[in-house]
Amino acid sequence: xxxxxxxxxxxxxxxxxxxxxxxxxxxxxxxxxxxxxxxxxxxxxxxxxxxxxxxxxxxxxxxxxxxxxxxxxxxxxxxxxxxxxxxxxxxxxxxxxxxxxxxxxxxxxxxxxxxxxxxxxxxxxxxxxxxxxxxxxxxxxxxxxxxxxxxxxxxxxxxxxxxxxxxxxx
Numbered sequence: 313x314x315x316x317x318x319x320x321x322x323x324x325x326x327x328x329x330x331x332x333x334x335x336x337x338x339x340x341x342x343x344x345x346x347x348x349x350x351x352x353x354x355x356x357x358x359x360x361x362x363x364x365x366x367x368x369x370x371x372x373x374x375x376x377x378x379x380x381x382x383x384x385x386x387x388x389x390x391x392x393x394x395x396x397x398x399x400x401x402x403x404x405x406x407x408x409x410x411x412x413x414x415x416x417x418x419x420x421x422x423x424x425x426x427x428x429x430x431x432x433x434x435x436x437x438x439x440x441x442x443x444x445x446x447x448x449x450x451x452x453x454x455x456x457x458x459x460x461x462x463x464x465x466x467x468x469x470x471x472x473x474x475x476x477x478x479x480x481x482x
Contacts, residue, residue: 317457324452328446328447332442334442335442335446336443338354339352339356339357340354342427342435344435345433345434416443
């Protein structure tokens with residue numbers, strides 16, 4: 313049973329990673345109409361009538377440095393997750409799920425606040441939905457690893473997947 317849980321957790325974690333990478337890289341987080349033309353935008357660019365441009369909006373004195381520091385912190389947290397994945401995988405999966413949930417909640421709130429007042433015909437698109445599915449899968453991966461850890465600890469089995477968890481627990 314432990315191998316099944318760990319296998320399910322690994323599958324959920326890999327699927328979450330793929331979905332979050334795809335959703336982050338694509339330009340279809342939301343779609344709207346701009347001067348009668350179809351427009352869409354992602355985290356990095358916006359496209360109007362199939363011509364894409366980088367986000368250049370500056371807010372206050374922060375300008376592009378705030379966006380650059382946000383991208384840098386996302387890259388560092390992703391690297392941290394990859395390095396620590398072998399030592400404390402359930403904690404990394406659960407924390408990755410919480411951080412992605414926080415990021416999507418902020419994006420949702422800011423988008424609804426900004427676009428809800430300025431555009432009538434707008435909607436979230438498929439990249440946004442992929443990000444939410446990725447968050448659910450990241451939570452699932454962390455939960456499966458957590459259950460496998462407790463089953464291993466309860467049965468006092470020393471197997472390869474449990475060995476990593478037992479090192480983390482001691």
